[in-house]
Amino acid sequence: MNKQMRSKTSGHPVAWAASIALTLGSSAVSYAAESPDDATGMTAYMRLDNDVFAGTDRGYSNGTEFGFVSPTMQSFQDQRLSGATRWLNGKLEWLQPDGYQYNNIVMTLGQGIFTPSDWRLETPDPNDRPYAGVLLLGVTYNGRDENSMRSTTLNVGMVGPSALAQETQELVHDLLGGERFAGWDHQLRDEPVFRLMQQRLHKRTMIKPTWMSDVIFHYGGALGNLTTFVNAGAEVRIGGWIPDNFGSAPALPVAENTAPTIGPLYSDTVRLHGFVALDVRYVVHDITLDGNTFKDSASVDREDLVADLGVGVAAHWGNWKIAFARYFRTREFRGQDGEAELGSITIRRAI
Template sequence: MQGKLLSTGISAVVLFASAASAGADDKKHTHINDATISFTFENDYFASDDFNYTNGSKASWLSGPRPPAGLAAFAAEHLLGMGPGAEARIGFGLGQSLYTPEHTLATAPLPGEHPYAAYLYGEYTTMVEENDRLTQLTAQVGMVGPSALGEDAQNFAHRLIGGVEAEGWDNQIGDELGIAITLDQRRRIGTSIGDGWIEIDMIPAYGVTVGNVQTDVHTSLTFRIGDNLAKDYGPVRVTPGLGGTAYFASVPGFSWHVFGGFEGRAVARSIFLDGRLFSDDIVTVDKHPLVGDAQAGVVLQYDRFQLSYIHVFRSSEFENSGGSDEFGALSFAMKLGKW
């Protein structure tokens, strides 16, 4: 009888320990397989400027892990190298980017200054993650030109804040269907210090973009320190730019990290500087083939909510541009249910 009671007691202890361990794991990463929505707003207002790259905004949705199907399955298997232990996600987004010259009160064309340009696009993403490596294929299709509603968007925003409306949108890059396809790979190399209280990692990345909107090759390196860095590749950004993804791993309570990074791009074509591929435009400029971004920021997270701010310094993109550009990027992300 005593042996039977002892055996029963040991079994109960083992079951309790297993349940406690599972509970600890659940507490470490909750909502880990949930879908994510994110909203990103980039503007040179954060740097007290209002020219060159002046505004970018994007809303996106990213699924939880799911078996890819159709086009996503083809991309995951043949382009992203999906193995048997990998996780796949798909995402959709809607974004707009605006560019203006420095002197926005002038109604005449301004040779030598950044052309007026707007880009309104939809975005589809397939990504595969395995062993701290994320490979991502993104396709953007949209319109560059008056149909992208850049004049309406900028002047509406300026009216809201009591700013001066831009007068030269009649000189913007004309209408053209815009396509950009990007293939990126990121790796996360990290460790923990202080009994796991603080995590440090670095994320090297490289990729290529092809299309009439943008054609380039790019590489980057990001350093981060904080907590809850696992299964996270940095906050989302509006492309082109040194960005992460909409995905993040949530934990109960508060977590944080700070980061800094650099990206270099060799640019063969940019419709916002070179003009349309199949037509001539009123104003174009001589672009620099090599462009770099330096950025630093902070990410704050509470349970399923994430808020980030990034400050970006971008090297001169064209001849006689007046120097580097500076802008800020604010993003908000939230975990949804399992769909």
């Protein structure tokens, strides 16, 4: 289900967030247009998470993220970047990896929608997940060598009505003939949110005459009033050909497949590979479950240990990449009605 974002006025958070993201993206696109066949040029992606892929519409109901990935570069002051991006990089130098030959920067705009199990209740069950919407801008700095990578992300945004989760959901449900959820008046209240996240990744690759495989280990954590956690996991990939990056699975907190590229990725033929990914998190805080930080709001008793298991397939053809995964998530709060399932798809294109 493709749930689009919209804004009501030019001063709305969605409007200024989209404006910033598009400005940063368009400046990088102008460089990429000069070298359309350069594998280290600009790429753009869209990721869609939705539990409708698993036949439900509750919990983490929908997430949409748009991202622009810079060319691979040695310095974050590379002259191919726009002046605005170099200015931002100067202010955020403390986030950037040091000592890596291959680096890039990723700009993102995303929205998440969270709903309880029973959409019919005007007064939601206090023991079920609260209604919540999250709207985030993000900047990620990646640095890698052949077999290791460091990724650091800063997210800032809003939780609450200003995130437009209700409007997004109702727009899509109206277009597709779905029911309106009755309890949005009880969603979490407006609150600025931030998250600082870092992940470290290491991989081992096996190459045979007719196939290849790799395993990518990751560990790290996040700190902020949006989420605070530590995590670790791994992804195993196998196929006739596997791209030289650090994972194919969408929707895991490990840099969204945006590793700096070293070699060419263009392919005249369709190349497929499968993957299995696991992420385990010890969660200290999650505002969508714990409720607002400084205001009274709905909340539930959060589970501390949460795991995601994803199984999927990825395809490369020309300048396109598509990856789809089916995720199985353990219970996130006490009293939750079963484990959650959702699907996630990422579409990327070199531009």
